[in-house]
Structures are given as C-alpha cells and as structure tokens.
Amino acid sequence: MEPILQIEHLSVYFTQYEHGPRSSAFQKRQLAAVKDLSLEITPGQIVAVVGASGSGKSLLAHSILGILPYNSHMEGKIRYNGETLTEKKARKLRGKEIFLIPQGVTYLDPLMKVGAQLRKGKKDPETKRRCRSALERYGLGADVEELYPFELSGGMARRVLIASAVTEKPRLIIADEPTPGLDARSAKRILSHFRELADEGAGILFITHDLELALSIADEVAVFYAGETIEKAKAEDFGKPENLRHPYTRALWYAMPEHGFRAVGGLQPYAGDDRKGCPYAGQCTACREDCRTEGQIPLVEYRGGEVRCLHPDEMR
C-alpha cells in the first residue's frame, strides 16, 4: 500500500539566541534536537517512536504538523500521500486529515468550554453534530460539552483529546505521549482506541517513552537515542533480545519489568551537544576506536530492520 507519511532524513534544529545588550548583537547557535530521522507509515499501520523524555520527540510531531516554534527549523523531507508536505500544505491539512493527540489537559484552553474548543469557533449544526458524535463515540455525554477543562477527570480529558481527532475523518494521527501517568490497564484501554482508528484506515505515529506500551500496540518501532534513531525494528523482533540490532535497544529490552528490570546505565548525551561518533559509545561494551572518531554514523539495513551502528555483528 502507498505510504501516507514518509519522512526522509529529517533533522530539526533549535536556533538559540544568545542575548546581547543590543538587538544587533544576537548570536545564533544551532542545536539539533532530531537528527537524520527516516520513517514510513502506511494506512492502518501504527509506528511507534520510542525515546527517553527530553530527547526531542515532540519536535518531530511539530515538524510534521508545520507548527515548529519560531526559533527552530527543519531539514530533510516529509511526504504526505506521496507529495512533499510544505508548511502551507500542512496548514491546510492539520485539523482536517492530520491530527495531533497531545499529552493531557493542559492542551485545552482553560477558559473555554470543551464543546466550543472542539468546534473551533464554528456554530453550524453540521459541526455541532459531528462534535457530538465524536464525543459520544468515546462515551462522553452532551453535558461534557458544557464543562471547562479543569472539570474533566484525567480519563475524560484523554478521551476528549482523542475525540478531537475524529470530528473529521483522520488519515494520519500523531499521538504525542497520549497516556502519561496512567496505569498499564487504563493506558492499554486508551491505546485500543488507536488500534480502532488504524483499522479504520488511519496511519498512526505513536510517540512515547514507554517501550512496553509501544510494543503492545505498534507494528513497527523506531528507537531514539540522543536525537537519533538508532534502530528500526518490527514489533515481533522484541520477542527475543538476540533479534535486536543495537546495544541500547537491548538494554531497553532488559530494562522491561518482565525481562529483569535491569536499569539502563549511563546518561544520555544531550542531543544538542557537539560530539563525534556514536552517541552510545560511552556505554557500549563492543565499542571500538572508530565508533568515537567517525562523523555521523549512517543508518544501515541489517537483518530485516535498520540500525545505526558501525559494527552490528559484534553484538552477539
């Protein structure tokens, strides 16, 4: 099937301004939050991007939607439905075909009633009807429309946020950490809604820090480390650690509760830091000399997946 979203070599940079006493003395500095990311999503597929908090995953969502903050920019290519997704095109598509499902209730205007927010200021009966049925789909009655965000319980807020995506017919949904702080059972219940949406034909990009959660729903998983995708694997590959291609992914596997709960050692380098070579070199047991000196390490195909490693064979 034709992919709905193709991301090719995407990098997202922050421009940090060093402040001077005169506005002319602003000093630019570029920090990469996402480096050289490529992935594809076909309709009906859920692709998870897994990485530690603060590794720049949210910026990935923002760059697809064309809503990067003013002090950042992206390089690389994003295609939607086969065509380059320019910022102008993104502006037309977001809220119509492409939807963001954010983390929590802070993403709702605290001073506006839920219904009014979902309707985006429109008052025609058709919009009202669609808003109504979207909420109903997730078991939210008409009274919820009249509530302010602070009156919603955590679970209700999350259902409202998901409902906001089905007021139209979504073709691509970007879920940015949609279940923070939920216990596994409630989280899985929320995630089952995503499966439904995928079965209805939407492509879903699922951004999370929770590998276990990602595996419970995703078809494919891309693992982030210090702003770089270090491995892309099928969900089945996580059945056995030997199937995994990168030492960090394996460490994550062993950190999962049912596999021993062993903590992942070392500190993740900040994506923006200037450094050479493999970001995981410090922790890797199979680290060689060239791992530290090589420039950008390329993502290579390896055993049916992809890995950003110079010596994946050493990992046995």
Next chain:
Amino acid sequence: MKHRLQFTGKKLIRMALLLLGVSIVTFLLMCASPLDPLQTNVGQAALGTMSPEQIAKLEAYWGVDTPPLTRYLGWLSDVLKGDFGTSLLYRQPVISVIGQRLVSSFWLLLSAWVISGVLGLAMGVIAGAFRGRWPDRLIRGYCFLISSTPSFWLAILLLLIFAVWLGWLPIGLSVPAGMDAAAVTAADRLRHAILPALTLSITGVANIALHTREKMIDVLESDYVLFARARGESEISIILRHGLRNVALPALTLQFASVSEIIGGSVLVEQVFSYPGLGQAAVTAGLGSDLPLLLGITVVTAAIVFAGNLIADLLYGVIDPKIRKGASRG
C-alpha cells in the same frame, strides 16, 4: 458561596481598617504641618461668614490647644455622622464640594480609564502577537517613552499643539469664562474634557500594555495554543479566541488595581487644564491650607482606590470559571 462571602467580608474589614489608617496618617501629617489653617485663613471671607459654632468646631480640630488624639476623635465621630466639616476656601460643607468635584471628575476619569484600558489591552495583544517584530518594538518603545514623560508636561504639550497652535480646542476651564454655569451645554463640557481625557489615556496605557504583552507571550507559548494550531485554527482565530480570552482577565484586574495611578495623574492634568475636578480641588486645598477639604479628598480618594482593589480581588471569583464553579459546588 459561604466561602466567597467570608472572603469578601474579610476584604471589606481590611479595607475599612486601611481607610481608618489613611485618615489617621493624613490627620497626623496635617497636624505636623507648620502651616496653621486658622492663621492662613484668618481675615478671609471664609471665617467671616461662618457661624460661631463652625469656627469653634474648626478650632477644636485644627487649633493648637487641643491634643491631636482628641481632635482626631472629634473629626472621626463627625465623619461617621456624615459630616466632613466645612471647607475654608469654598465656604461649603466639604462633602458637597467633594460631591460636585467628583461628578465633574468622574466622566473624565472614567473615560480615560476605559480608553486606556481598551487601548492598552489592544496594544499589549498586538505587541505580544508580533513579538520581536516592528509593531512590538514600536509599542514597547512608546511605553518606555511615555513612562519617562511627566504627565503634566505632556498635558502642556497637547495644550500647545491643539489649543494654542491649531486652535481646535479650548485652552482651559471646564466652563467657558463669563458664562453662566447653567447655560453651559453638554457639548461645551465635552470639548473641555477632550484634552485632559486624552492626556490621561495616553499616559495610562503603558503599564497595562506591557503587562498584557507578557501575558500574551505566555499564552502564545502555551500548550493549548500549540494544540489549537495543530488543529488548524488560524493565527487570527488563535489570537482572538484563545489569546484575548486568557489575557482579558489579568488585564481587567490590573486596570481595577491601577485606579490610584489615574487619579494621581488627574491631579496634575486637571491643574494644567484648569479642569474643575477633584484633583484640582486637592491642589487648591493644599495650597490654601484648607485642611478639612484636603483630608476629605484624601479619604474619599483612598476609598475609591481601595474599592478598585477590592473589585480586582473579587473579579477573579466572578469571571474565572475555576473559582466560580469551584465555589458554587462546594
């Protein structure tokens, strides 16, 4: 509801205590003044036309022989009965002088307060929305300049331009000289109030504009604006629907809390335009050592300021749905 009433009650008591404090401080300051009102005003017509009782009362409050505490208590007990004493300069009860002046100042203050509030809010929203670009710089520059400018000099400047140079507006006096006060039309009053109101409005925007700008920047960086953007809302819709909504309450609160500044400004501006309002009366009373009037004006002004603060405090409860609904539930 009960909680809200309690809150309001506490605030009201505090306000009454503060007013008492203001009257004591003002009274003490006047007692400390080496300028003796009786001396200053002796031989003036004021004393001549007063009844012996009034003069006796005056001496009881302001004469040097009675201890300050007794004098103050005397004044206070009269005030509680609604008697603020008699103005030495105007030969009328203080309360009626204040009443007339307040009416005349009221529309001036109100219009300046509303205009500066609306304008300041708009400027703040625009500056915040255009952060770092030229509209923002322009507005910030304006605010900086205006807060460095003495309002009375600005008043003189406007007077020079619009009254002297262009001759569009009258030079001063709320009532044209030589005209019977009753014959003055509303249009005349309006013409005389334009420049003072303009001056007060121009100077009043800086504070609220800068605060609104900060708040607007916070709002535009908020999660919910990001989400609104992600859902395809246009930039204009975001600013009007989410920005204004979230910025309006703090701005309104600030505007209520800054009544003091606009009254302070009116003292100077009324003086420049010889506008017969409360501010001008305060200056006249001060220069003429009309202590009963000055004391009355100070207390009344402070009451207005505290009322503004009180409204600002209560406004959150009325408008913010979080507090409003939270209170009605439990």
Next chain:
Amino acid sequence: MKNMTQTETNQRRRTVFFLIVAVMILAAVTAAGILTEGCAVETDFSRRNLSPSLQHLFGTDWMGRDMLARTLSGLSLSIRIGILTAAVSAAAALLLGTASVVLGRKADAVISWCIDLVMGIPHILLVMLISLACGRGFTGVVAGVALSHWPSLARVIRGELIQLRQAPYILVAERMGVSKLQNVRRHMLPHLLPQFLTGLILLFPHAILHESSVTFLGFGLSSEQPAIGVILSESMQYLTTGKWWLALFPGLALVLVVALFALLGERVRRLLDPSSAHE
C-alpha cells in the same frame, strides 16, 4: 561553547561601557547645572522673551534669563534630589522588607498593612501631604518623595526573601543553629543584591518625575529655584502668547534624563540577572 562565553563577555563589556557613558552624561549634566546656577537666575531685561537662537539655544524667558542655563540647573537639582530620595526610599524598603520576614508574623502583618496603606493614597497626593507636613520647600519635597516610594520595592524584597527562606540550604543552616538574623545577613542579602540594586536605580525615574510634578503643583521647591517643575509652571502663563520654547525644551530635557535613568536600570538588571533578559 567557547564562542558563547566569548560573545557573553563582549556583551557584558558593551553593557558596562553603556553604563559608564550614561553615568558620565548624568554626572556631566549635574556638574554643568551646578556651574550654571548663577546664570540661571541672572536677569537681563534687554534680552527678554527671545526665541531659541545660537546665543540662547533654549531661548530666554520674560526676565531675560537663559533657558538653557535654567534647564541645566533644574536637571541638576532633579538628579541630586532623585539620588537622595531614591537612596532613602531604597534603604527604607530594604529595612522594612527584611524586617517583615525576620521579625515574625505580627511584624509582617503590620508592615504589609502599611504597604497597602501607602499604596492606597495616590502617590502624588501623598507626596503633597508629606511635603505640607514638612512646610513645603526642599525639605518637604525630599521627605515627600523619599517616604512615599518604598512600598513597591519593599514588597519585592519581602517576596524574594520569603522565597529564599524556603531554599534547602537556608533551611539546613537554620537547622544547624545559625540564627535567623545571621542567616539573612550572610546567606540571603547577598542574593538580594541584584534585585535591590535594580530596584534602587529604577526608583530614580519615579522619584525625579514626582519631584518635578509636586514642584509644578507648588508643593515642592520654591519658585526662586530653577527647578524644572518651577520652570514649567511659570511657562504656563506664557503659552497662550506663543512662547512654546519655555515649555518644550526643559520638559524634553527632563524626559531624556528620566529615560536615561530608566535605561540604566534596565541594563543593570540584565547585567545582574541574565535570566530576566529572555527577549
């Protein structure tokens, strides 16, 4: 990383340079004003009401006094009074702000109440009242401005100290038996210095504006002194006859001085507290 610290020091240097220049300008104006005080009151009826020219850049008034000299003297007076009153006000703010945190709840309530009280009377009215109490003139205006400008800074200092008191290292020090006062002096006041200094400098513009306002109304410096307030108040009588220069230049000069002080304060704030400079 290296580049950053380089530009940072460059910017710091530029700010310091600006500060030095600004202070020098203000000092020069102050000195020039003192030197021209003689000229400022010198009357010469042969040169009455001259509009601005090369001889008299700011023109002359109806008594033939040179307006440039009068303006300079007025600014000089304003700056000196501004510094004096701002210093007194800031000291009072520091004292009361600290006292309300150190001396316990009751003191805090009393001081907070006083702050509310002073803020309840419009500034200009309060300055007028205090000036009246002191018999107007120089003492009156200095006392008036000095005693009415402390509340906002006191509030800032109080808030800052309350926050600092919750800092872990302060709590630890207290647990270890360091006395409250010592804690304040050794650990808290140094942290307060940036806020205090900026607050102090940002008091100048307010002080100067209120001094000139009160003088303009007739409650401040006596009319013999060439204060800006006096100059502008006198100019009022001659405006209708078209003597615009009597009001324009002295006022403009005052605006520039006040703006310079305000800029100075802003820069010092950025220098001492870089986190406030995210613009």
